[in-house]
Amino acid sequence: MSSVAHTETAAWIVALRVARRKARLRLIAIMLGLVVTGVGLTLVTGPSMTTPSELLRILAGYDVPGASFSVRELRLPRAVLSIIAGMSFGLGGVIFQTLLRNPLASPDIIGISAGASAAAVFAIVVLGWDGSAVSILAVIAGMAVALLIYLLAWRDGVAGARLILVGIGLSAMLDSMIAYVLSRAPAWTMQDALRWLTGSVNGATLAEALPVLLSLTIFGGLLLARRDNLEAMRLGDDTAAALGVPLAREKLLAVMAAVGLIAVATAVSGPIAFVAFLSGPIAKRITGPGRSPLIAAALVGALLVLLGDYTGQHLLAGRYPVGVVTGALGAPYLIFLIIRSHRSGREA
Amino acid sequence: MTTLNVEALEAGYGSRTILTDLDLAVPSGAITAIVGANACGKSTLLRCLARLLRPTAGQVVLDGRSVRHIPTRDLARRLGLLPQSPIAPDGMTVADLVSYGRHPHQGMLSRWTQHDDRAVAAALEATRTADIADREVDQLSGGQRQRVWIAMALAQETDILLLDEPTTFLDIAHQVEILDLLVDLNQSRGTTIVMVLHDLNLAARYADHLVAIRCGRLHTAGSPESVLTERTVKEVFGVSCRVIPDPTSGKPMMLPLGRHRAGAGLSTEDTTS
Numbered sequence: 076m077s078s079v080a081h082t083e084t085a086a087w088i089v090a091l092r093v094a095r096r097k098a099r100l101r102l103i104a105i106m107l108g109l110v111v112t113g114v115g116l117t118l119v120t121g122p123s124m125t126t127p128s129e130l131l132r133i134l135a136g137y138d139v140p141g142a143s144f145s146v147r148e149l150r151l152p153r154a155v156l157s158i159i160a161g162m163s164f165g166l167g168g169v170i171f172q173t174l175l176r177n178p179l180a181s182p183d184i185i186g187i188s189a190g191a192s193a194a195a196v197f198a199i200v201v202l203g204w205d206g207s208a209v210s211i212l213a214v215i216a217g218m219a220v221a222l223l224i225y226l227l228a229w230r231d232g233v234a235g236a237r238l239i240l241v242g243i244g245l246s247a248m249l250d251s252m253i254a255y256v257l258s259r260a261p262a263w264t265m266q267d268a269l270r271w272l273t274g275s276v277n278g279a280t281l282a283e284a285l286p287v288l289l290s291l292t293i294f295g296g297l298l299l300a301r302r303d304n305l306e307a308m309r310l311g312d313d314t315a316a317a318l319g320v321p322l323a324r325e326k327l328l329a330v331m332a333a334v335g336l337i338a339v340a341t342a343v344s345g346p347i348a349f350v351a352f353l354s355g356p357i358a359k360r361i362t363g364p365g366r367s368p369l370i371a372a373a374l375v376g377a378l379l380v381l382l383g384d385y386t387g388q389h390l391l392a393g394r395y396p397v398g399v400v401t402g403a404l405g406a407p408y409l410i411f412l413i414i415r416s417h418r419s420g421r422e423a
Numbered sequence: 424m425t426t427l428n429v430e431a432l433e434a435g436y437g438s439r440t441i442l443t444d445l446d447l448a449v450p451s452g453a454i455t456a457i458v459g460a461n462a463c464g465k466s467t468l469l470r471c472l473a474r475l476l477r478p479t480a481g482q483v484v485l486d487g488r489s490v491r492h493i494p495t496r497d498l499a500r501r502l503g504l505l506p507q508s509p510i511a512p513d514g515m516t517v518a519d520l521v522s523y524g525r526h527p528h529q530g531m532l533s534r535w536t537q538h539d540d541r542a543v544a545a546a547l548e549a550t551r552t553a554d555i556a557d558r559e560v561d562q563l564s565g566g567q568r569q570r571v572w573i574a575m576a577l578a579q580e581t582d583i584l585l586l587d588e589p590t591t592f593l594d595i596a597h598q599v600e601i602l603d604l605l606v607d608l609n610q611s612r613g614t615t616i617v618m619v620l621h622d623l624n625l626a627a628r629y630a631d632h633l634v635a636i637r638c639g640r641l642h643t644a645g646s647p648e649s650v651l652t653e654r655t656v657k658e659v660f661g662v663s664c665r666v667i668p669d670p671t672s673g674k675p676m677m678l679p680l681g682r683h684r685a686g687a688g689l690s691t692e693d694t695t696s
């Protein structure tokens with residue numbers, strides 16, 4: 076096994092790697108193009124359409140009577156929040172799915188989003204809080220749910236059917252708690268209920284989007300920086316440990332960062348239904364074999380929220396918050412996965 | 424030369440103790456095969472050696488230092504482990520999987536280098552998996568997959584390599600090929616090899632040192648001739664057998680005697696005395 080030999084094979088694996096990296100970069104460029112298109116659509120569409128030239132002038136800081144306000148104060152924050160919340164959900168979701176090696180183990184299925192959402196509703200409606208205090212409570216609640224599921228599902232190891240079932244049960248309980256708290260609120264509306272149960276970017280402001288951007292930068296950066304360890308953990312605990320991954324620390328960091336992403340976004344937009352659940356599998360399907368598609372999943376998340384919101388606002392008869400649209404997309408896939416895992420006799 | 428020793432090891436899962444008072448000196452630069460009945464604790468022992476399981480008493484000592492005090496990545500550069508049933512994640516190619524063997528050699532400061540590529544290539548070629556490097560691991564046959572996992576462990580380039588049943592799933596040709604490969608590795612790089620094997624005859628043929636475990640305790644350790652005896656097989660596996668010298672290698676070879684079809688005039692009683 077001298078180091079001079081094997082050059083041909085080495086050259087081949089280098090070529091394979093380079094080809095794949097190129098293909099992935101191309102895909103990411105395409106997705107970025109789609110995101111820009113989605114933002115453009117969101118910015119120009121309204122009761123009266125804004126022309127692209129008007130839009131450019133508004134974005135350059137000029138005033139266009141009748142359009143500046145809608146674009147700057149309504150549509151731009153909406154598009155910004157859609158992107159960063161979508162990215163947070165997509166990335167948080169794919170981390171959970173990768174770590175637990177199960178597409179059903181996404182935070183919005185196993186109750187972590189519902190926990191964050193319930194805490195946010197409680198903080199806003201009962202305690203009268205707002206701003207980052209709500210986010211912090213949502214993160215704590217998300218962590219608490221994660222811990223609770225972990226403890227309840229302990230006996231199974233972690234990725235088994237028990238975890239999913241316990242999570243789904245907890246999620247349902249938390250949803251009914253949200254409905255209860257809202258029903259006791261003095262002036263609750265259908266809009267509020269929908270936001271906290273399925274998620275919405277209605278009435279977004281840039282100030283609201285700021286904590287989400289911060290969490291995306293910090294937690295997302297942390298996850299990307301630790302990506303190699305995360306990848307090695309896909310091989311199972313024993314193999315990963317034998318490859319030198321300090322499992323306990325890396326798992327804890329990854330789960331905390333993912334919960335942070337999900338919870339902070341949820342505290343602002345509500346638990347936008349199934350975005351965390353769908354982004355990873357879609358990204359994987361698009362990118363093919365290789366490392367888990369973290370960046371692609373984040374971009375798919377952004378696209379789902381942007382385009383889902385556009386669809387709900389402008390393409391359907393009547394106006395629906397984005398969570399209703401993504402919910403309708405995700406439900407069939409959830410049913411498909413449950414049936415498949417049941418049939419193949421694999422653990423769900 | 425690296426040394427690996429087990430001192431008064433006791434280990435288990437939860438409150439259940441599996442290994443008791445186990446002492447073992449793994450001969451450096453040699454091939455050791457661990458044999459024993461199902462569930463006797465062979466995998467548990469390997470997991471302790473690789474520090475995947477913390478002993479409840481005693482210790483594992485690598486080069487005079489308890490493995491508990493060696494940083495995880497350092498340990499992974501010196502000691503590799505192929506678990507008994509590793510998980511092949513979906514959507515990963517053979518080249519990807521084998522590249523993970525380089526994980527312990529990467530770090531904040533050391534990036535992926537040409538040497539890493541060559542190590543991966545060498546491992547692929549040694550296991551004859553280079554031609555399937557672009558295939559997805561979860562679409563391979565059990566035997567192909569097993570060779571890919573071994574390639575990953577080889578790419579790790581450790582002084583000590585622990586393999587838990589590396590030849591399960593393999594047909595006889597590939598079993599022999601893998602064992603020959605391990606001997607090559609042992610002879611060319613001086614890699615210390617510790618493997619769990621179920622085939623006693625292959626174990627006796629290929630290993631320099633045999634370790635028989637019974638119910639979590641060390642039963643016998645030593646040369647194949649001293650371990651593979653009719654008495655040890657009876658005590659460790661509860662099976663009567665005849666042991667004869669292998670006509671080609673001269674190593675001991677055992678022929679199990681079941682209750683049926685053991686041949687005329689040979690009853691189990693004849694052989695246990």
Ligand SMILES: Nc1ncnc2c1ncn2[C@@H]1O[C@H](COP(=O)(O)OP(=O)(O)OP(=O)(O)O)[C@@H](O)[C@H]1O
Pocket residue numbers: 436441459460461462463464465466467468507
């Ligand atoms: N993760 C675990 N948790 C609890 N008990 C375990 C675990 N792994 C193994 N055991 C138990 O420890 C005992 C020894 O198992 P081990 O895997 O070490 O056996 P083995 O000798 O490798 O068997 P085999 O030849 O079947 O692979 C068995 O009784 C098994 O049930």
Ligand SMILES: [Mg+2]
Pocket residue numbers: 465466467507587
């Ligand atoms: Mg075993």
